[in-house]
Amino acid sequence: MKKALYGLKQALRAWYERLSSFLIQNGFMRGKVDTTLFRKEVGKYFIIAQIYIDDIIFGATNESLCKDFSNLLKSEFKNLISFWGLQIKQDSKGIYIHQHKYTKELLKKFKMEDVKPMKSPMYVSNPLSKDESGKPIDQMIYRCMIRSLLYLTSSRLDIMHSVCRCARF
Numbered sequence: 001m002k003k004a005l006y007g008l009k010q011a012l013r014a015w016y017e018r019l020s021s022f023l024i025q026n027g028f029m030r031g032k033v034d035t036t037l038f039r040k041e042v043g044k045y046f047i048i049a050q051i052y053i054d055d056i057i058f059g060a061t062n063e064s065l066c067k068d069f070s071n072l073l074k075s076e077f078k079n080l081i082s083f084w085g086l087q088i089k090q091d092s093k094g095i096y097i098h099q100h101k102y103t104k105e106l107l108k109k110f111k112m113e114d115v116k117p118m119k120s121p122m123y124v125s126n127p128l129s130k131d132e133s134g135k136p137i138d139q140m141i142y143r144c145m146i147r148s149l150l151y152l153t154s155s156r157l158d159i160m161h162s163v164c165r166c167a168r169f
Contacts, residue, residue, distance in 0.1 A: 012053055016036070016051060019051060019056075020035075020038070020051070022076060023038045023049065024038075026040075026072060027040050028040045028049065034050075036050060036051045036052065037049075037050050037051075038050075038051070042062075042065060045060060045061045045062040045065055046060065046061055046065075047059070047060035047061075047062075047065040047066065047069055048060070049069070056073070097154075097155045098155055099152055099154075099155045099156070102151075102152065103152065106148050106149075106152070109148075110141070110145060122161065122162035122165065128165060128166070128169045146163065146166060146167045149163040149166070150163055150167065
């Protein structure tokens with residue numbers, strides 16, 4: 001499965017076929033207009049799931065349907081990495097989007113769990129400069145960091161300026 005996801009030209013098609021057949025086997029109906037949208041009715045409630053590349057977003061008219069669906073996916077795809085970076089919390093004050101889990105995974109991935117937290121991500125007037133240590137920088141890792149941080153800006157607008165400056169650098 002890992003090779004199908006990341007190593008082949010047809011990886012996305014293979015993943016979509018695997019996931020869509022799994023959803024259909026579990027009672028979901030594929031959309032007629034949008035074939036990446038799936039719907040399942042359970043009594044008077046329903047759940048919808050939207051697939052986009054290797055991400056899934058879902059919602060239901062009953063919270064227990066969401067929990068059941070999440071557990072169903074976890075049981076079937078337990079060996080895959082979770083791509084559900086956005087978490088949504090609703091309370092009496094409003095709806096909040098956060099990415100705590102995704103942020104922790106990023107810190108772990110780039111071996112930065114022990115970094116010192118800062119109140120401000122970067123001074124606005126501080127110019128970026130070349131690293132003069134002589135140690136070569138792995139451009140693939142740098143680009144991967146920037147991509148990951150750009151995704152993180154969807155819920156953390158306070159880091160937008162810093163991430164964009166680093167992306168330009």
